[in-house]
Amino acid sequence: MNVAATPIVVTPSVLSASLQQDLRSNQVQIATFETQIATGRAVSLPSDNPAQAANILQLEASVSRARQYSANAQDGVDRLSLANATANSVMGVLQQVASTLEGLTGDQTTGNTTAIAGVATSLESARAQLIGLANSSYAGQAIFAGTATPARAYDATGTYVGAGTPPTRTVAAGTTVPVSVTGPTIFGPTGSTGLLGNTGILARIIKELTTGGSAGISKAATTGLSELQAAMSTVASAAGQLGVDQQAMQGFAEQATATVTALERELAAAQDVTMAQAITNLQAQQTSYQAALYVTSQLNTESLVTYL
Numbered sequence: 685m686n687v688a689a690t691p692i693v694v695t696p697s698v699l700s701a702s703l704q705q706d707l708r709s710n711q712v713q714i715a716t717f718e719t720q721i722a723t724g725r726a727v728s729l730p731s732d733n734p735a736q737a738a739n740i741l742q743l744e745a746s747v748s749r750a751r752q753y754s755a756n757a758q759d760g761v762d763r764l765s766l767a768n769a770t771a772n773s774v775m776g777v778l779q780q781v782a783s784t785l786e787g788l789t790g791d792q793t794t795g796n797t798t799a800i801a802g803v804a805t806s807l808e809s810a811r812a813q814l815i816g817l818a819n820s821s822y823a824g825q826a827i828f829a830g831t832a833t834p835a836r837a838y839d840a841t842g843t844y845v846g847a848g849t850p851p852t853r854t855v856a857a858g859t860t861v862p863v864s865v866t867g868p869t870i871f872g873p874t875g876s877t878g879l880l881g882n883t884g885i886l887a888r889i890i891k892e893l894t895t896g897g898s899a900g901i902s903k904a905a906t907t908g909l910s911e912l913q914a915a916m917s918t919v920a921s922a923a924g925q926l927g928v929d930q931q932a933m934q935g936f937a938e939q940a941t942a943t944v945t946a947l948e949r950e951l952a953a954a955q956d957v958t959m960a961q962a963i964t965n966l967q968a969q970q971t972s973y974q975a976a977l978y979v980t981s982q983l984n985t986e987s988l989v990t991y992l
Contacts, residue, residue, distance in 0.1 A: 736954065743951040750944045753855055757937035760853040763863040764930035767827050770820045771870055771923035777817070778879075778916045781810050785889070785912065788905040800901060804893045811886045814879065815842050818867055828867040837867045842880030842887070844868060855936040862929055870922040872915055885911045 784803055818838045820827050829837040831848030839845050844867045852860040872878030872885075879885050889908040892900035 740951065740954050743947065743954055747944065747947045747951055749857075750940060750947050754937065754940035754944050756853040757855040757933060757940045760855065760861060760863040760933040761930065761937050763822050763827060763851075764926060764933050766820060766822055767864045768923060768926040768930050770817050770827070771919060771926055774814060774817050774870060775916065775919050775923060777810050777813055778912065778919060781807060781886070782909060782912055782916065785905050785909040788901060800893055804890050807886060807890050807893070811842070811880070811890070814871070814886070815840070818842075818871055818880065827864045828870065830866045838871075838880060841882050842874075842884060843882075844871075844874045844880075853933075855933070855940060859936070861933050861936065863933070865922055865926060870919055872918055879915050885915055 784806060788803065815838050818828055819836045821835065824835065826834060826837040826846065829846030831851055832846050834845060837844065837846045846867055848866075850862040850864050850866055850869075852862050854860050868874075868878070871880050874881045874884075876883050876888070877885075881887065885908070889904045889912070892904040892908060
């Protein structure tokens, strides 16, 4: 027994409703592409594409962190460059002082007061220059003052007034690098074993030259010179560590810059619209919309004739 298939009848009203739904969909798509072309963004609202919007938010957060790391690293490079250059300048001043003391021979050690006075004056000038170098600053902060961050690391007498540990910068997740050293790391502690201060090595040498007579002059040229050379080794060690830290920071700065560039490209790919493609899509939707609009108008005309 054959059962005849029941024909599916699509009434004009059903077809009209379907076409109107298509028209509304076309209008939404046209509006979306127009917004993309106007803003240059593939996603203007989270509702446009929730998954992509979430991805864009994550990328924006990653870009922000990477930019901060990059800024931190560059700040560290600048600070370490200054600290390293300052340490090398300190070494240059001390080498001149050592050379002067090594030249204390002959009549200079046996009472030539004019010559000795000139040497003492040059050492006083060197000591003042060293205190100035010890107070080198970056962005208004003394670079050798530690985490106390006062405007000066040493007072006028050469006494250390900083505190804490060397400041650091975070250059990657969980990674911090020192951006300087504290004053005592370069100049030694305040007191007899340090370079600066009223009782430091330089002050004692100057005193021995000016008030110690021949014995004092001889002591300055021997014991004083030996103590100065030991202090110079401390400065050289600090300068070496600053150089190592500067190179490491430079590497982190380059890595951070590359990371920022890569993340910005990924973010641009996720959020920026391809203009040529958006225009093509808009034109296609407009053509589809016009076609659907024409069919709907024809269907409504035919339905009216049938009714009449």
